[in-house]
Amino acid sequence: MEEEKKPYGTVLLKAAKIIDHLSNSKEAQSLAVIAANTGLSSPTALKILDTLLLIGYVEKDEQTKRFTLGSALIRHANNRLANLDIIKITEPYLRNLQAGLDETVHLGILDKDEVLYVNKLETQKAIANINSRIGNTNHLYSSAMGKAMLAVFSEEELEAYLGRVELVADTPNTITDRAVLKEEIRNVRMAGFATDDEENDLDVICIGAALVVDNKLYGAFSVSTPKYRFDREKTIAKVLETKKNLLAELGKTKTFG
Structure with a gap:
């Protein structure tokens, strides 16, 4: 009997939840709102957001401390759509x-x-x-x-x-x-x-x-x-x-x- 495949690295699933939330949001989102809407704790959400910031998948307004999707992720999406x-x-x-x-x-x-x-x-x-x-x-x-x-x-x-x-x-x-x-x-x-x-x-x-x-x-x-x-x-x-x-x-x- 074939074993059921399990996801490798649950942090990727958590990151996907954050990206999905930001994608569906018309306005920049605070850490508290992101955590509440993804079911993550604020410390966990912040660690993942910091990593997504490093690779350009999210951006952060230093004045408001709110997050949006980053240009790197948008560029990948646009390349996919163009094809x-x-x-x-x-x-x-x-x-x-x-x-x-x-x-x-x-x-x-x-x-x-x-x-x-x-x-x-x-x-x-x-x-x-x-x-x-x-x-x-x-x-x-x-x-x-x-x-x-x-x-x-x-x-x-x-x-x-x-x-x-x-x-x-x-x-x-x-x-x-x-x-x-x-x-x-x-x-x-x-x-x-x-x-x-x-x-x-x-x-x-x-x-x-x-x-x-x-x-x-x-x-x-x-x-x-x-x-x-x-x-x-x-x-x-x-x-x-x-x-x-x-x-x-x-x-x-x-x-x-």
Whole structure:
């Protein structure tokens, strides 16, 4: 009988908890907050942070004594993202979409129970507060890309997801009722696109679509627009046109996993 593999060096697991916490935090974090959110004691967290500081994986503001992700880690992450084939293949189509609407366009991939932003093409026009950066993650249940991905899940996969994820309201429009969300996902399946109606950021509406070829989910893309200049009909038409063109391209390519 094969022995169950055990992790070598639990300090690496503890360091990963700290990095995950900093990655998900929009603001610099104090030692006390990091310790509390990772389940580590303050002395243990500090020792690990000191090591991460030495290799550039975290940075520390000497005035506030707060920590953020370091440039070395961000550089590694950006190098990894730059080499993703899905970015290279979708880039010209998403640039065309962005030029046609002059609004912010995102590309994301499924990352466990979240959507990971891997590309962002920004508008030159005034924008509302869109809290998105390449390398950040967002909820599946409240983002246009995320809901488009959930619509690809089987009923069993969707039920499992809803069983393990807490539906937390980021705005008054966020869907937190599981039955309502399931109905929303059924509508996404029929329409071929998903809508984030101020569910992540107030005054921002997003339309997104998933990229699925031969039952394989490659990712999703979306257009984010301030509510005051949102043209629903035009945006949906452009998103569906881009989806059609991308699926044709991915169907021809299919060279990446």
